[in-house]
Amino acid sequence: MKVGILGATGAVGQKFIRLLQDHPWFSISALGASERSSGKKYSEAANWIEDITLPSKVAAMTVRNCDPAEFSDVDFVFSGLDSSVAGEIEGAFARAGIPVISNAKNYRMDDTVPLLVPEINPEQIELIKKQEFTKDGSGWIVTNPNCVAVPLSMALKPLHDAFGVDTVILTTMQAISGAGYPGVASLDILGNVVPFISGEEPKIGPETRKLLSAEFDLQATATRVPTLNGHMLSATIKFKKKPADLEEVRDAYSNWHNPISALNLPFSPSEVYKIHEKDTYPQPRLHADQEGGMQLHIGRLRMAEVFDISLMAMAHNTIRGAAGGAILNAELLHKKGYLG
Amino acid sequence: MKVGILGATGAVGQKFIRLLQDHPWFSISALGASERSSGKKYSEAANWIEDITLPSKVAAMTVRNCDPAEFSDVDFVFSGLDSSVAGEIEGAFARAGIPVISNAKNYRMDDTVPLLVPEINPEQIELIKKQEFTKDGSGWIVTNPNCVAVPLSMALKPLHDAFGVDTVILTTMQAISGAGYPGVASLDILGNVVPFISGEEPKIGPETRKLLSAEFDLQATATRVPTLNGHMLSATIKFKKKPADLEEVRDAYSNWHNPISALNLPFSPSEVYKIHEKDTYPQPRLHADQEGGMQLHIGRLRMAEVFDISLMAMAHNTIRGAAGGAILNAELLHKKGYLG
């Protein structure tokens, strides 16, 4: 299938390019960016920041405007657009009959737009049928969640199924790549912690509740730390039904059934959950890239003196929490027949 | 007064030397360390890691064994000893009639040993009279708390007086200097977070409860981050009496009376609490050294969706949380007549 990438010169756009370079189903055939970049060769328009060589085929492509009229040759688009423009542009693409697999926040909480993590709520894709961007249903939008909501919802899902999540108190330690490029100034973060990330905390509760189709209370503190990739989450959780002991909690993970395992999607990790036994694990530097950056890492699982349990969860924020998650969404949609 | 420093070559010992170099009351006259160092000049025995030049007077001093018989010329000692040896050595000094102002954990939870933060529980020094190290009361031990318990208890004190602390859920982001030298391997922490610090979490609750003379539940997660100095605490707190609004919470801090303000102790910060209004504050790099590293920084003060309030607290871990705190303890004890 021929895919376009909107916001192709940004940090998320670059991650899409990197992750798609050898994809068995999807081939990059169009790149869209702002007016400043359009008309230029991609290698000139983008300040490539990935640690692989820019694929030569992509380097030579001419960047287009993010105008659906210039993307008539693609089957669908991935959007790594900034939220300041994503609302309008993604809507225009959907209305023009071009499906949009988006990483932007703009449509996430829309009632008819799937907020999708395939292992958690694959049934959400049915919502597409309610979208009215086009009369024939050819244009629609599917979103993936915020890079904290992804690991949080994944960490909670088996526990929620077993015990029902009641309350979560969360502190995050988020990597600099989450802010894009140039993003965080080095003077702000080298040897430092910044105890606030603008706009981050208010997304976490609503998105996680939509992902789990559940009501629960969440109090979140989002901080930035000097790590490259991999958001760490420290969570203390109260359930509606208290687990008897740690064994029951572990069983919830080991008994969990991956609803998409039979589909053999290329970006699906062979093991969705990695439960670390070593107290000092998981760590962003050691584990964020494992299983192609698509695995959820859990550690320090323990019964808590307050509430019921505490744990650390970690996932690669720009792969599992952004571009890789969007690609997995597209794979599911393709397998389910939504992408033709 | 003439003071000795036990554990003088270690990280805490070096901090004592640095902080005492221009002290108006206390003059370093003896340095004690392990057998490997004793008999050597301090400049040869210690791998000096402070970012000031080693004071030449100290550099030339000969390191002694940590044996009370070699410290008969001092009025009291500061102890920066490792807990593996502190129990025995500090006890021997106390029994020999030499007061010990200790940073080690060994005697902190002893019923007759003050666990002292002068602004919080100055009345604890009365406990000294119950100690039985010597018949005439000349030898005794006073301790300062763990480097997390210090900022936590300080952050909670005005709130506890106003509302009564009921429950605390805490995640810490602790600086590498807290592990001493060589301490944390750079391969473990450069661009990384380690979600566990051995032995740390179990100290926090008991010490903080002793400091506040209060019963409350605490669930703590202690992590190491690549910062140099300044432990950051992310806390969500439930009170026995719910504050009506954020104004009441702020008032608790502004109405708090510093019980030692009239004493004008040299290491007492002019402003004990710095309440930051900027969302991105406090930060270890910007604020840990302010007011000589003795100030408590609070930020992100807000009403919480779960429990009552959330906040960030930060203090310099090796000054306010260790050597500087011990010096302030000694200043209080001196002013109160305990040090002759």
Place this chain on the structure above:
Amino acid sequence: MKVGILGATGAVGQKFIRLLQDHPWFSISALGASERSSGKKYSEAANWIEDITLPSKVAAMTVRNCDPAEFSDVDFVFSGLDSSVAGEIEGAFARAGIPVISNAKNYRMDDTVPLLVPEINPEQIELIKKQEFTKDGSGWIVTNPNCVAVPLSMALKPLHDAFGVDTVILTTMQAISGAGYPGVASLDILGNVVPFISGEEPKIGPETRKLLSAEFDLQATATRVPTLNGHMLSATIKFKKKPADLEEVRDAYSNWHNPISALNLPFSPSEVYKIHEKDTYPQPRLHADQEGGMQLHIGRLRMAEVFDISLMAMAHNTIRGAAGGAILNAELLHKKGYLG
């Protein structure tokens, strides 16, 4: 004396404010910045990045345009302006009869403008008399060198006097603060080295030659490393007259006479050169702030297999290499009667 600061909201401007807050001779009475900031209170216009609290007197000052007409109440100005605007604005101030002590590069290589490091070439201030900004000589410009040329010229000065510098091969490891704020993106420098700094290398040779009034060849490579403050220079040097041994080289430093020592200038370090004997010294983190950041640190002094000697030199780039150096320049000029 009443001083103004041009470019007051930038990184160098903030350093001027910090360093001048308790200055015995100079008092900040005017702050100038771009149109975006003018008219606002300084506390609102600036994103304060220094690790001390913004002095309240400065916080409340209203920022002015960098227009000499708005600075008629000052005795002189410090300029921390960006080079893109410094040429025009500094010239306008000089023509308006307001002396300018500048950190910008624009006038450094002008034949009539002193490029001044007081310990190296105090006689340069005589050049002021040749300047023709005003008929009565009331307006003039004095500059300090680039943050690499400062430590390089200081490291070379005693050696040049003794042996005559013939050739220098230099590799620098420069701190992120040298790029201002926001400056270097954290994604570019966290756990990384960038082997190029735009515009840096071409300044080093010409400025250092002007400072030493000497002709010699220099090949420089300027790199950025993840340090906060303190540029490290690795230099291998050939002299016109080969030193017989390392002792002669050391003697060059110990025999060097500080030409301004008798003036007792407030920002003059008590010891200009700190020659470190320990192989692992100097280090940016340990030594950049010593002597108020005004000291030059030299280490690894050794005879070389190629050329004559190799050494490491290090100085605080935004204090000795920028704002602090400019203040020392102003102190010299004041003492010599140029500032009235």
Place this chain on the structure above:
Amino acid sequence: MKVGILGATGAVGQKFIRLLQDHPWFSISALGASERSSGKKYSEAANWIEDITLPSKVAAMTVRNCDPAEFSDVDFVFSGLDSSVAGEIEGAFARAGIPVISNAKNYRMDDTVPLLVPEINPEQIELIKKQEFTKDGSGWIVTNPNCVAVPLSMALKPLHDAFGVDTVILTTMQAISGAGYPGVASLDILGNVVPFISGEEPKIGPETRKLLSAEFDLQATATRVPTLNGHMLSATIKFKKKPADLEEVRDAYSNWHNPISALNLPFSPSEVYKIHEKDTYPQPRLHADQEGGMQLHIGRLRMAEVFDISLMAMAHNTIRGAAGGAILNAELLHKKGYLG
């Protein structure tokens, strides 16, 4: 072929395990370490620091003593032993008829021991025949160079062939992984540069001269910087025959013929030299892992004001500069019939 790994629990040993896990020719069948580890399962003996999961087959293996009698079932061994024990142990293995492919320094400068980088001096393997560890020639030692000598000799080789190297002045910026684990203390290197690495500089000249079979002068300064992997070298070079212009220098690289290209060795990079045109390249974080960490990166190639040219060279220090280089050596030796 069955291979053993000596020093299997150390940093280099772990890298051997990681790199060999899917090797087409070599299969790990024995692990040797110190007495403290021998007899334990590898997963219990080693503190695994690689960012992949420890292969389960290796995890379950029992660690042996580094005694040739316990390694009779292997075809040869890789040695990642510390130099304090490598001399004796490697000699014992060779005498027992077990070939040793070593990363240790002990035998590198021995006249009969190949110091081998396959692309540079493959003919060195002939030296093996002169070794007298065994009468039948079954036991011998081959070494790879120090992690700085590898990228330096590779950067120089095409230039030396074309112009003859006369003199090199070098400053290195070396990654923390070069010091092994625990290696560099985080307090020493976080936000810092250490201008000395014990024992490093004296190896660089002799090893590089042996690798190139050339006589030339070298002055080196080795520093440690807070990067994870990838040693950066800043070199200024004088040739016996001055290149006319930069074009001639570039031609030296493009005309260079890889003497082992026809052998299609698994660890041979498809492109040995990556010549970066972008001024800010190469960078450790972006480029060290490219081509499996086996590529040599060159950047900032330019004519110099002093000597002839300057350049930056960079390679992954623990792959190309250690374990990966040793594996490539073994591949060459196998292809040439030395390993049976």
